[in-house]
Amino acid sequence: MQPRLKEIAKALGVSTATVSNVLSGKGRVSDETRKLVSEKIREVGYRPGGPGRALRTGRSGVLGLVLPDISNPLFPALAQAIETAAERSGQGILIADSHADPGAQAEALQRMIQRGADGIIIVPCRGTQVSDLPLPAVVIDSASTPGNCVCSDHQRGGQQAVEHLLDLGHRKFALLGQSRRSSVQSDRIAGMQAALAAGAHAETFWLEDGTPDFAELARRGTTAIIATSDLHALTALTRLQDAGLSVPGDVSVIGFDDLSFSARITPGLTTLAQNMPEIAAKAVAHLSLQLESAPLPMARLVPMELVVRGSTGPAPDFPPRKKPSPQQGDVTT
Amino acid sequence: MQPRLKEIAKALGVSTATVSNVLSGKGRVSDETRKLVSEKIREVGYRPGGPGRALRTGRSGVLGLVLPDISNPLFPALAQAIETAAERSGQGILIADSHADPGAQAEALQRMIQRGADGIIIVPCRGTQVSDLPLPAVVIDSASTPGNCVCSDHQRGGQQAVEHLLDLGHRKFALLGQSRRSSVQSDRIAGMQAALAAGAHAETFWLEDGTPDFAELARRGTTAIIATSDLHALTALTRLQDAGLSVPGDVSVIGFDDLSFSARITPGLTTLAQNMPEIAAKAVAHLSLQLESAPLPMARLVPMELVVRGSTGPAPDFPPRKKPSPQQGDVTT
DNA sequence: TTACGGTGATTAAACGATTTTTCACATTCC
DNA sequence: GGAATGTGAAAAATCGTTTAATCACCGTAA
Numbered sequence: 001m002q003p004r005l006k007e008i009a010k011a012l013g014v015s016t017a018t019v020s021n022v023l024s025g026k027g028r029v030s031d032e033t034r035k036l037v038s039e040k041i042r043e044v045g046y047r048p049g050g051p052g053r054a055l056r057t058g059r060s061g062v063l064g065l066v067l068p069d070i071s072n073p074l075f076p077a078l079a080q081a082i083e084t085a086a087e088r089s090g091q092g093i094l095i096a097d098s099h100a101d102p103g104a105q106a107e108a109l110q111r112m113i114q115r116g117a118d119g120i121i122i123v124p125c126r127g128t129q130v131s132d133l134p135l136p137a138v139v140i141d142s143a144s145t146p147g148n149c150v151c152s153d154h155q156r157g158g159q160q161a162v163e164h165l166l167d168l169g170h171r172k173f174a175l176l177g178q179s180r181r182s183s184v185q186s187d188r189i190a191g192m193q194a195a196l197a198a199g200a201h202a203e204t205f206w207l208e209d210g211t212p213d214f215a216e217l218a219r220r221g222t223t224a225i226i227a228t229s230d231l232h233a234l235t236a237l238t239r240l241q242d243a244g245l246s247v248p249g250d251v252s253v254i255g256f257d258d259l260s261f262s263a264r265i266t267p268g269l270t271t272l273a274q275n276m277p278e279i280a281a282k283a284v285a286h287l288s289l290q291l292e293s294a295p296l297p298m299a300r301l302v303p304m305e306l307v308v309r310g311s312t313g314p315a316p317d318f319p320p321r322k323k324p325s326p327q328q329g330d331v332t333t
Numbered sequence: 334m335q336p337r338l339k340e341i342a343k344a345l346g347v348s349t350a351t352v353s354n355v356l357s358g359k360g361r362v363s364d365e366t367r368k369l370v371s372e373k374i375r376e377v378g379y380r381p382g383g384p385g386r387a388l389r390t391g392r393s394g395v396l397g398l399v400l401p402d403i404s405n406p407l408f409p410a411l412a413q414a415i416e417t418a419a420e421r422s423g424q425g426i427l428i429a430d431s432h433a434d435p436g437a438q439a440e441a442l443q444r445m446i447q448r449g450a451d452g453i454i455i456v457p458c459r460g461t462q463v464s465d466l467p468l469p470a471v472v473i474d475s476a477s478t479p480g481n482c483v484c485s486d487h488q489r490g491g492q493q494a495v496e497h498l499l500d501l502g503h504r505k506f507a508l509l510g511q512s513r514r515s516s517v518q519s520d521r522i523a524g525m526q527a528a529l530a531a532g533a534h535a536e537t538f539w540l541e542d543g544t545p546d547f548a549e550l551a552r553r554g555t556t557a558i559i560a561t562s563d564l565h566a567l568t569a570l571t572r573l574q575d576a577g578l579s580v581p582g583d584v585s586v587i588g589f590d591d592l593s594f595s596a597r598i599t600p601g602l603t604t605l606a607q608n609m610p611e612i613a614a615k616a617v618a619h620l621s622l623q624l625e626s627a628p629l630p631m632a633r634l635v636p637m638e639l640v641v642r643g644s645t646g647p648a649p650d651f652p653p654r655k656k657p658s659p660q661q662g663d664v665t666t
Numbered sequence: 667t668t669a670c671g672g673t674g675a676t677t678a679a680a681c682g683a684t685t686t687t688t689c690a691c692a693t694t695c696c
Numbered sequence: 697g698g699a700a701t702g703t704g705a706a707a708a709a710t711c712g713t714t715t716a717a718t719c720a721c722c723g724t725a726a
Contacts, residue, residue, distance in 0.1 A: 001467070002446065002467060004682065004683090005682065005683060005684095006682075006683095014705075014706085015705065015706045015707075016682085016683080016684090016706095017684080017685080017686095017705075017706065017707080017708095018704090018705060018706080020683070020684055020685085021684095021685095021705090023683095023684095024684080026684090026685085027685085027704090027705085028703065028704055028705075029704075029705080030703085030704060030705085033704080033705080047443065047446075047447045048447075048682080048683065048684095049447065049449065049682060049683070050384075050387075050393075050447055050448040050449040050682095050683095051383075051384050051387035051388040051393065051449045051681080051682070051683085052388055052681075052682025052683035052684085052711090053682075053683050053684075054383075054384035054387075054683090054711090055384040055385055055388050055681090055682075055683070055684095055710090055711045055712065055713090056682080056683050056684045056685080056710070056711050057683080057684065057711085058711075060383075060384065060448075061448070062427070062448065069413075070409055070412050070413035070416060071409040071410055071412075071413040071593075072409065073406065073409065073592075073593040073594070075409050075412075076403055076404040076405065076406065076408050076409055077404055079403050079404075079408075079412075079428070080402075080403035080404040080430055083403060083428060083429065083430050084430065087429070087430075092427050092429070092444065092448055093427065093428050093429075094395070094425050094426065094427050094428075095412070095416060095426050095427075095428055096416065096420070096425070096426075097413055097416050097417065097420075110380065111425065113335065113380075114380045114381075114382065114383055115383040115393075115394070115395065115425055116382065116383040116384045134334065134335060231593065231594060231597055232597075234594055234597060234598055235597045235598065235599070238571075238574075238598040238599040239599050241571075241574050241575075241599075242574075242599045242600075259406075259593075259594070260404075260406040260564065260592075261406070261564060261567055261592070261594050264564055264565075264567060264568045265567055265568065265571040266568070266571040266572050266574075266575040267575075337712065337713095338712065338713065338714095339712075339713095347675075347676090348675065348676050348677075349676095349712085349713075349714090350675075350676065350677080350678095350714080350715075351674085351675060351676080353713065353714060353715085354675090354714095354715095356713095356714095357714080359714090359715085360674090360675085360715085361672095361673065361674055361675075362674070362675080363673085363674060363675085366674080366675080381712080381713065381714095382711095382712060382713075383712095384711080384712070384713090385681090385711075385712025385713040385714085386712075386713055386714075387681090387713090388680090388681045388682060388683085388711090388712075388713070388714095389680070389681050389712080389713045389714045389715085390681085390713080390714065391681075
């Protein structure tokens with residue numbers, strides 16, 4: 001059995017109120033009693049129990065995290081960042097998987113409320129609006145999401161990818177997305193298209209329509225492939241290698257999200273990484289502010305970081321007149 | 334504001350006890366009142382609040398999940414399986430990251446207790462013993478872990494990998510681990526070594542000592558590489574391809590854990606997958622049993638599944654006299 | 667008539683903490 | 697000396713729920 005406030009109080013012959021006051025440093029307690037009590041607290045390793053405190057104060061010290069798909073390879077980084085940020089401010093994280101289903105998502109939110117979560121961080125499933133929550137909530141999605149939203153600047157990320165390749169002399173791109181209904185992917189691709197310089201052009205492929213023949217693309221003059229996820233960049237990369245093409249000799253490949261494997265393959269995958277710690281910190285901070293009934297701020301964009309590895313290089317026919325942009329450095333901002 | 338028991342009771346002119354009885358179906362309530370109350374409950378969408386119930390019953394309906402590294406690529410599958418299994422039995426999941434640090438792990442466990450978790454599922458960090466918890470706990474690790482443990486049969490998994498390759502005619506293996514202090518990896522490699530047939534032999538490499546030159550290994554006659562993780566199998570695979578060697582033509586490669594990318598590269602990575610749903614279900618069921626003060630069962634091993642993809646094939650000089658074991662099938666048990 | 671079950675529902679206590687109110691006592695000031 | 701002031705700590709209320717104890721009522725049997 002865990003020690004309770006009552007036991008400490010009885011053992012010292014004081015009231016529970018006094019012990020509670022010592023814990024919080026709030027009421028009036030003599031230095032002598034204070035020392036006595038805190039000594040005892042340390043001795044028995046007492047910690048105030050969650051449920052009792054939650055009941056009285058209306059705060060559980062727990063935040064809900066609702067995701068559309070826990071098994072998504074992007075999730076570990078996000079979850080870890082959020083857990084770390086939350087723990088830093090003394091809060092726990094209750095997770096739920098909405099399985100990309102709006103109904104399940106609504107149910108998950110209800111359970112969070114029921115379990116007494118103080119606030120909610122949600123990565124909404126496609127096409128859902130988060131509203132009417134009796135709790136502070138922050139959304140992590142794309143910038144086009146209404147409501148309090150923290151997310152990477154996916155559009156600018158797309159631009160960064162294209163700019164990096166333009167610097168390397170590439171002019172003919174293939175853009176690779178999975179699903180056009182994903183606003184994150186749409187934002188990224190929109191950014192890429194916006195960044196195309198005069199003379200450069202790009203063809204866009206959606207994997208939901210089928211996988212293009214990468215070797216054929218290369219034969220037709222494409223020298224750079226940009227995928228909205230490292231997963232698909234990896235597919236492209238290995239297909240190209242399998243067809244006897246060199247990366248980055250013949251074709252440069254760049255992905256998004258810096259997944260676990262991206263640094264470990266040969267060549268390393270150049271990618272645009274999300275700054276998860278930053279996003280998580282902002283999300284948690286935002287919730288904390290709302291919990292103190294502070295004014296509700298607005299959407300916040302976090303820049304993505306270009307991580308240059310071996311999978312991108314100068315275009316095959318590109319004259320190396322000047323040094324071709326940052327190359328071997330590990331991370332550039 | 335969420336509706337409370339009291340409000341429902343007052344609105345109907347009954348006592349809170351009656352409403353609670355209707356909710357639980359326990360006390361004595363007339364059919365008429367019962368119908369009236371449940372109608373109202375549905376109308377306002379009432380759900381009993383967690384903290385109050387937790388305080389009274391001593392049960393929060395939440396399980397703690399403590400992991401040494403949330404960002405590990407194996408985590409998504411595990412977390413999702415556990416979340417699903419827990420939700421199925423009406424429990425939530427509180428996560429914590431011990432950052433592979435025994436001190437942080439102990440602290441995380443304390444926080445779980447403090448927050449009122451009913452039980453704990455823990456993947457312990459290396460070299461730590463989980464004991465003296467005032468809560469039901471179940472460990473997910475290797476079979477050598479004392480205490481209530483549920484885990485994959487890593488040793489048998491190692492055997493399965495070797496047997497698969499022996500069937501394909503391979504005789505000279507390179508075994509690849511990351512750290513010898515990981516009991517999971519040690520178990521897997523021990524299983525591999527135990528399965529070596531007469532005439533076959535294997536060299537073991539630990540990446541913590543440095544990365545071997547895979548092309549050189551191939552030149553010296555190695556035809557099969559078994560890594561204890563898909564991550565390292567992927568490294569080996571791309572290094573080999575980069576050196577102009579064919580997989581599986583010259584060298585077969587096999588990994589562990591069936592990570593997200595393993596099916597998407599070319600060739601697909603043959604791997605030994607953990608049955609996460611099974612492990613999670615057993616862990617959660619075990620905790621549920623302990624919560625009902627049932628007798629404490631013992632360690633439980635879950636078999637691993639060999640997933641055959643393109644990265645393994647017949648040894649270069651292997652005469653295809655009979656059909657070389659299951660090959661194109663997706664999953665064999 | 668009185669005692670007795672049975673039924674349906676209310677009352678009250680309990681869980682563990684926090685917080686407001688109250689209280690006892692000592693000191694200081696007119 | 698009595699009132700005002702100040703100090704330290706206890707008493708009591710409260711949060712939302714469950715549950716044991718109690719109660720009022722009615723019909724029935726002795």
